[in-house]
Amino acid sequence: MKSNEKRGRNAQGQMEQRKMPNPNSEGRPQHDASRLNPSPGSCGAERKRKGNSDLNICTYNTRTLRTQDDLERLLEEIEDFNWDIIGLCETKRHGEGLTQTNDGIWIYDSGKMEEDPNNKGLGFIIHPRIKDHVKGFTKHSNRIISMNINLIKEGTMTIVQVYAPTQDYSEEDIESFYEDLSKVLQDNRLSEYTIVMGDFNAKIGIKKQDETFSCIGPFGTGTRNDRGNTLIEFAIQEKLIIANTLFNKPHYRYWTWRSPNAITTNQIDFCLVSQRGIVHNCEVITKVDIGSDHLGW
Template sequence: MTKRRRREILRDVEDLIKKKARAEEELRQLEVLMSTKRAELAEIEYNLHFRHCFKKQGIGWCESRGDSHLGRPSPTLSVHRLRIVERLLDIEELFPEATGRTPLTENQPRCFASRACKPRSYREAPPTKKPVNTSPCQRVDGRPKPASIMTVQQKGGRISQGLKGDPFRGDISATLSPTERRTPSHEVPQSKPHRGRCGADRGRGSTATLHIATYNTRTLALQDDLDHLQEKLEDFKWNVIGLCETKRKGEGLMELSNGTWIYDAGKTEESPETKGMAFLVRKNFKDYIEGFCKHSDRVISCKVKLQEGSLQIIQVYAPTTDYDDEEAEKFYEDLENAIEKKCANTVIMGDFNAKIGVKDEDEENEWIGPFGIGTRNERGEKLIDFCTANRLFVTNSFFKKPRSRYWTWESPGGDYKNQIDLILTTDKTTIQNTEIITKVDIGSDHRMNTIFASFPDVQELLLKEALAKEELRQLHMAANAKRTELTEIQNVNVVINERARAIEEARELEAALRAKRQEIAKYDEEIAEYRTLKALLPD
């Protein structure tokens, strides 16, 4: 072997030694990377292990903030943590929206409406359905009951407000400021929510007694007259009072200094001849008023929310005998048009300027009772015909009272006393009693006439609405919990995918390590051969 060949062998040996060194360096790097991958895989296995354990126990998962010396996430318990669902199928069946697969799915007169406020303790997410009413107000006249509580509608100039999808109302969007500011027809003041008793007197069971009165004041033109009436009403139990002959100007709703609402339907440029009518609503009863409406110069109405439907209260001021029959016919026509057939109950009250007298013994008329005073006149006959046609009971005639407790008007000098202020109703079974109030006297020749009416408790209705809202809120919370649980499951799937990817990368690294080791072994064999040849060569 020549020297040239010997130098080539030595050069090849040096190249092989260098290649082996490089391969050994690459092997060390692969081993470091493999160690890192094994640590990552161990971390993933650790997470999966604890997630599986906590899922079995129905406890949510939370990672601690570096509280482990190993740098691994550790499980912690929390009262706010949500449970992980056992099966994704259950979530998809119960809450398909969480998976993103199937999303949940007349020309009438002007009125002034108000919104009832909800109880203070319920102000959460908006509900989507009405509560089922379980205590309907029964009719005795066979007329159909309304299927649901009124919805918010505006047709022409009419605004009537009630439940529409959201059974809970309570966002206070308007207030009366300053006090006694007259409200335009398009604005409605919101009464503040309150706790405790509702405006009506609650008795045993699920009924509430409403005190509804009518009064011909003769005049409330001056503020002093109105203040005097408020003073007289302080010691008198009442919820809604209808007034006539107020002789006040303007039309609208305002709040008095003591919190009482007064809805005026007085003199305007369009109706300068009207005597003026009004409604008074006690402060603690404003929450249950659905709205006010002026039907004519002699007919106004308001609505009270009941368990089912509404109670319509109509205040009237009939023309006196000084007016011709044509005016009387127009009055009864306007009154009949004002009666809403869909209301569960209707109360019509006011100064009818008609004497129905005492019912004859042989008179067969179920709409008037056996008690009263005086003799029926022509306008009284017209009123009885109207009651018969519209199935209205004259409540004043069904309760026996002393003779002095029947008359509602007296002539100047007190020579004549007649019963011309009356209260009619579509359901006499709701009327507990009628009374003539003598202690409310502001100088009028009329006396206040009131009824005690028992209806399913309005407060119970509010409670049902509140419970329905709370139930819906719980459903929303459950849906959010399910979505969170689904997200947690998806996170587990991500970890599983990371684990699979890490395992695959580890396998690839192991294959590369084996290849490098084989390459190094091959280099070792070649180096050994060259060294053998080198040993055989002469120096």
């Protein structure tokens, strides 16, 4: 999916060296022309509806955005499709804060600490057209961050970006992660809409014929593992729907991770939503390539 407009940057693609304050709802203007339709599509919702605009929301494990060159490469890669918000995992960038590029894109970094090997770094990239709707960002832990958005005439939306422990971590670590995540959702329970997305390091596979729970749809790929069962249990507990499973797509539009030998593929990145009706599309975006072993939703 390509946009007809290229959002140009200066020749060097330099970032402004000033930090932005964490936005809040006080004194911030709102758009009057059209309301934001709360429709996370992981950049899959490319159509525009008359009278409102879809939100194109993505999640991507970059593996690293440690250097300025890494970040500039990602910004170049995302020019060719419509996006509004991109949640990031494993950025490995230092320092928490909000930075603005010369062409108005906001980049929020949760910060990575050298003394904490478990902190891989999370972040958000915010398109200029969305900035006036952003209420603020919160770092809840090294694995969970969130942002809140004002939706005109529709209240607020909470977007949570996560990076779950890998298979190398204990069940206690997994339990602690999901307990922290549940607390974040509880703290934001007044939001009209909630999205939880990121690298869950879990495989849920395809729904079995005898399974009656409604948190997953009939589509997907691969087989389920124990961490996938944990993710499904969490979705049931929090009344969330795993949007990746709602739409019939080719196989390559499901898997989000590829092994170093390029033979094994898995679907381990997911987007969970609080209401089925806000999702128009959810699929993998294959055109972003910055050397990560993940694809973006």
